[in-house]
Amino acid sequence: MCTERKLTRLDRVFARLDREPERPAHIDVPRMTPHRIVLLAATLAFYGAIVWAVVITSWLVRLDWQVMFFRPYQQWAEIHAFVDYYVVLGQRGPTAVMVAAWLGWRSWRQHTLRPLLALGVSLLLLNITVGAAKLGMGRLGPHYATTIGSNEMGLGGDIFPSGHTANAVVTWGILAYLASTPRARRWLSALSAVTSLGVGLSTVYLGTHWLSDVLLGWAAGLLIMLALPWFEPLIARSESLIFDLRDRLRERRAGAVSVPTATPVGAPVLLKPRATPADDEVAAREATSAPRSPRAPVYLAPGPHTTRAERTPVTPVGSRRPPHTDRTTRGAAPAARPLAGG
Template sequence: MVVEEAATDRSPSREGGPGSEPSICSPGVTGLATRRARWVLVVCGVLLVFTVAQVWADAGVLVRADHLLHEAPFRQRWPSLVGAARVTDLVGQRGPTAVLALVLAAVLGVRQRRWRPVVVTGAALLAINLVVGLAKLGFGRKDPAFDDPELFQGGLLFPSGHAANVVLTWGVVAYLLAVYGPLWHRRRALGAGVAALTLLMGVTAVYRDTHWMTDMLAGFLMGAIVLQAVVLLDAVRVELAVGHVLGRLRRRLSAGASG
């Protein structure tokens, strides 16, 4: 949804072709996409509050799901998948994914001769690490090996950093390719790719039993919130810049007509 809305907001310049500086299609389209983005933030925020409330109370359907998945013998039933799960776990690791996103942003920035892709990517990565890091320290949840899903026990599991990273970082990669790169017409495929990686990360964590299910859910939601906020701020900044240029053009035309 983030990628699709961003590409609806801005499409490649007809003169510059793929990879050229994106531009606002129209104020009406931009306003519609901005309203959708705000709704995504609201929905993800409500779901995150609901998740935190159930984990805090140590009761509810989500906590029951935590215990159910923790007790399921996935690794014992499919031991041959342990090696593959270690590999798929890399899709959510901060280091490799952050480097990939920053390299892509730098390449696009050099092609367009501006810092904007790098600034957007850097701000997103900094924000997610700050938000998730503070949340981990504050909630203090231990991993499933301790059989205790309660908060404030001195752990660093809630929310999952891998879950937040997979949504935020791969979402930024898709956003860059759709809005600042040549793949704006592939925005739905990019969004589907991010969703697939998110699902893969969730299945991997459940199989390896490295996180409670609610750790993953909270991480996914935090990643989506930060991603959507960064995209929304970027879209608003573009809209303001275009409005400024159009205002100057109108003033020049008015001055020419009066003269």
């Protein structure tokens, strides 16, 4: 007998995803159109120009120092508390949790894992590209600057480009990337751009980043969002592999759930009442008076059998003793023995 397995939370999620097709027909996947390729090339050129301007200690580095000496957090001290909370919109942990919760609900409603997988791929690209640029250029931040007017490059820092700005572009831009309609995509793109620039300027206000860090971080995040359609085939294959793995696990669990039938717990047990001496006498009298039905021996094979009196006796032929050459039968004359001697 096969007992029903209790469904886990993950099983219920996959059951919900199986109700309808995994990818609804009304949701279009962004493609690498010529317009997007032109924007990607322009953003890449802007990225390279910012890096070159900082490396050669151009006017952009002088602007960084002027903004740092201006000390915005002292000029507008009344908004300091608000900026401290607003800059959290660019921190990787809180924003990733909030966006993942929203995209998880989208996955539930649209019956597909694409929103969560797209978020995972974009955050992975963000960590690889921005992290490599930070460690490769090694620029120090305003609070740790050593020489006035220098670009502070190659000194072991990790401030260039701004991780807060790039993270804000990616985490909020992924909502625009996964929008269902072109109108919603345009509005969400503008909102994510304003939010990410606001986060970057908040870091400049607090003195934790140079202005050029914010510009490069904005370009780094935009490059990831523009190049994300190239990873759509990888996202589709990953989704297919996850569902195939789910199906194999279900088949393996279904084959291991079969268990033998067991007595249900709590079944009533019938007990006989205790016999009295009078009942024992009545039972013994009925046992002696009732004729017993003949029973066949247990060791006999099934089939009709006769009683011993009805069987024909079988007498063995000949003697049962083994033959001996030096013995004679009883009553026969012994053979003459030769006389020995002379």
